[in-house]
Amino acid sequence: MFSTRKLTALAGAAIALATANAALAGTLVVRSTGPSAASYPVGKTLAADAKLALKPGDMITVLDAAGTRVLKGPGQVAVAGSGAATGSGFTALLANAGARQSRTGATRSAIGGGPARSPNVWYVDASRGGLQCVADTGTMAIWRPDNAAEGSATVTRESDGKSALVDFRAGQSVRAWPVDELPVVEGARFKIALAGAATPVTLKVTMVSPSSAELDGVASALLAKGCNSQMDVLVEGSKQESGSALAAK
Incomplete structure (x- = not known):
């Protein structure tokens, strides 16, 4: 039998793994143009706490629970959004x-x-x-x-x-x-x-x-099949403010 200490440790590890997987699965590249496009292709998964090293002319659109937003270069740009997208308009966008x-x-x-x-x-x-x-x-x-x-x-x-x-x-x-x-x-x-x-x-x-039925689940399904017109609706309908570059160190 497992001891209480072992069960607690296993539970903690499972929670940590689930949290990490959720963060990784929840941020997708849905559009990518510019010099760094090859490094951030459409469909690529990004860690929620990642910072992208972008060049002049780069425009990387990412999607997660906060919606979609355009990350622009040059500079170090945070992937993280500002919170979950909410509201009746967003619900209507995805409701089947x-x-x-x-x-x-x-x-x-x-x-x-x-x-x-x-x-x-x-x-x-x-x-x-x-x-x-x-x-x-x-x-x-x-x-x-x-x-x-x-x-x-x-x-x-x-x-x-x-x-x-x-x-x-x-x-x-x-x-x-x-x-x-x-x-x-x-x-x-x-x-x-x-x-x-x-x-x-x-x-x-x-x-x-x-x-x-959430934003990232629907987006992943559309991307996998190449349903581009519907992806356009998803991206445009869930846009958040553009990401801003951090001062390069």
Whole structure:
């Protein structure tokens, strides 16, 4: 049998290891440009207490529980953030609740009248094609960037040409994916023709199982599959203030 002292020591070691692993797993490089990009490639894990030696022109975007922030050179730049990201906007970014999440969806940007960014990582952006990571086919939803007027999106399965029409009311940005007519499986390809768009976009589905519903778990799953459009939504929607260089010693 283990003595109390041994059990206490083992418990302490387990806690220390879990804490270290959490710190290491929680800080990811999600964008990297500049002279040091090769040293900090996308997907690289960084220790939470690390300081990066950056050169002029370096811009390294990291992601952890505090959100995403851009670390810029030159100088020694701390990886650590300012605390956990909170608030209803952040929760909405990651919630995989489908069309039930919002009554009206995102509205147009108040800055310059341009289209708003998708407010949720899991929405299928009807204006963009590419690879779409799906964690739950039952909550898939289609989002359109301009909800000023009534509109529609025609979704067509490439394998057999079967189509379904998704209608939007004026002021409505989000509608459920037509899962009964067009169920989604790994590798399925669809064309989405948004009313008023010059050409349809092509969507390819890949299934994912994030290790958690938190920011780092979702980001790791998206990075592993190469779902770049969704990573853009995740990075832009969880931005914190840029990191500042420390005085070099």
